[in-house]
Amino acid sequence: MHLRLRVWRQASATATGKLVEYDAPNISPDMSFLEMLDVVNERLMEKGDDPIAFDHDCREGICGSCSLMINGAAHGPMKATATCQLHMRSFRDGETIDVEPWRAKAFPVIRDLVVDRSALDRIIQAGGFISAATGGAQDANAILVPKTAADAAMDAAACIGCGACVAACPNASASLFTASKISHLGHLPQGQPERRRRVLSMVNQMELEEFGGCTLYGECQEACPKEISIDTISRMNGDFIRAGLTDWR
């Protein structure tokens, strides 16, 4: 394949960035999108130019590192697919492809396509856990968890924390990310004691990090590589209202 790329280049957090055009001939349709970028980078470096910086690690769609806006869509055109699992056979020969970083106030650009997503960690810090210090646990089978609850918890727990939901949302809201953790833990009996406290602290942190509010556009669920359902957000909202009505301390 022969492609043209328009890639966001930005030397540092404070530099101004712009889209730069690159010619990308001889691309195999069996390459992954990141392998295509590897090839483009190798060619840039052979000419003595700086390679395009982008986050990636597992290249199996599970670590949540890769994070590219491809033709304006978070993780590109293929549903339920992270950038690293997207293959060039999803594009047309001769196509021009725009590649940009996640755009959100809470995700400042560090360099080129690399952004700072530490705000997501701070949301987990605020309450996305069950307080169970190492050592005191009872026998695992002493807690019965109905299969349906375990499955629902797992559906939500599949979130890879990539931030595509934020990037796709017109309000740059982190609601799907936050709600998936709240749903995961809220479906399980072990998660009940801290349920109210959790939702209040996490939602509060999400606001402090300057993520936008959720107005149920539903773009997040479309972009999510793990197909986390927007129903988790309704659940979070329900929990939030109930928690606000009671004294959770």
Added chain:
Amino acid sequence: MNLNARIPAGPLEKKWDRHRFEMKLVNPANKRKYNVIVVGTGLGGGAAAATLGELGYNVQCFCFQDSPRRAHSIAAQGGINAAKNYQNDGDSIYRLFYDTVKGGDFRAREANVYRLAQISVNIIDQCVAQGVPFAREYGGLLANRSFGGAQVSRTFYARGQTGQQLLLGAYQALERQIGAGTVRMFPRTEMLDLVVVDGRARGIVVRDLVTGDVRSHVADAVVLGTGGYGNVFYLSTNAKGSNATAIWRAYKRGAAFANPCFTQIHPTCIPVSGEYQSKLTLMSESLRNDGRVWVPKSVGDKRAPNSIPEGERDYYLERKYPSFGNLAPRDIASRGAKEVCDEGRGVGESGLGVYLDFADSIRRVGESVIRERYGNLFEMYQRITDENPYEVPMRIYPAVHYTMGGLWVDYNLMSTVPGLHVIGEANFSDHGANRLGASALMQGLADGYFVLPNTIGDYLASSKPEKIDVSHAAFRDAEAEVVDRARRFVDLRGKRTVDSFHRELGKIMWDKCGMARNAAGLKMALEQIPRLREEFWRDVNVPGSDRQLNQALEKAGRVADFLELAELMCIDALHREESCGGHFREESQTPDGEALRNDERFTYVAAWEYAGATNAPLLQREPLVFENVKLSQRSYK
């Protein structure tokens, strides 16, 4: 060098209990006065940092990814073993211990393995308490499956995302401690040296990957949970960033490196498709529970798989290992695939592949059950290969997956440098010459949650470290070296990219130190590697500056270390003139082609000591003493 393994006295079952009683404790009020550095946030490091924080230590934790949740452990698919015997199928702590020692081809330390099997049951309890959504039966009890060479069902799993869920459990516990202020987290920060003062590990030098700043961190003890070094082969199932730098720099500061040549080649990965290939994707071994492995009986049979009649297929694992069949351990299944491909019976365009066929299982239990069990893996396969495995058999081929070798540690998980502890895949401890499936997650969490947090207290309570700070000459010198090295890279302006060197190294290692090894090949590799290293330092091209985020520079540092480690791996492989587990020396095999150990000469851990850049490393031996199991020829027939 002192290779005292410090195995506690007493009967096997009592050793850990007794040791816990005999170890010194740190007074709870004093814990916050101790600083501990944990490098790595995978199952080993993440669990350790969280638990040390809970205990009240002052922890500084590091990872190179942008978030601790992205450590490579996240990618583990299949599951985690534990001797719960929930299925009442004859499992026990002793059986898990025995299977692990035997699976490791009798090259692991009995006492460590027994402790691992004991702790395995606590791990599951702990993870469930944290909310890890393991698979369940309809009655609400935990579900199990059998996995990788085990005849009992002792593997716990969370769909095909077990590593992800276990890691998120550890990550959430870690974030809780970060919020509580007991752990300070430094993401996007790479450890580039270990600092040893008066013979003790007292800190690390790191590079901030965003700004390029080089800084030191001081502590009373250092823990490395930095993962395995399979990426020395360039293509492996490891994440792209997985590297050996932390353990390699520690080796050069005096930590012995044990059994570096013990590498696990996993039998079920998606075959290589082209030159541009950047990594290999594992298809979880659990697939072998329902998939049957075969190749055509005749050489050069290029027909489509579904048009090859049953009678013309060779289900070679079932044929050669009737009692284990498709579940034969990894090393054996991988060599089986290599053998049939070497005979010219491999499938796919490259001829480097075998079929993993689900047709029989789909007929037996129905497509929906298969979908429920492996849906996400089938999807992943289809995404990569553009073929539908419900209709056409998968093509698989072995790939580098795990490294059993690593820094030598004693029973307390302390290396030969006092104060430097090593956990998870980074140490050499529990898997001998071959790791069983679903045992790495178990070991990482055992080390991180239960072993290290106990044993490090004993070290701290008995060593009373002196107060020092980063102005100490040892830190200043190490910092200067790190800065110099980074400058040297960016000033080189050579012609070849880092990846091109890495690929070439990987090819040498795969050909000469991969699934089968022989003296002539290893000797050739030992000539090629230093030459390649010399060229690397002359002609590598690292664009940009060291004062900014520079991914080419990060890679260059890692590849420079791989280029040294590769040599040590070949030296180790050459010296071990026996076959054991994943280390198959062609000169040492039984008449029917199975690995032949030489217990008389090689029942020891080979721990290599760094002797300077221009000297050969020194071999130290830790004899392995088996008091409980009888050494036997491993047989899965």
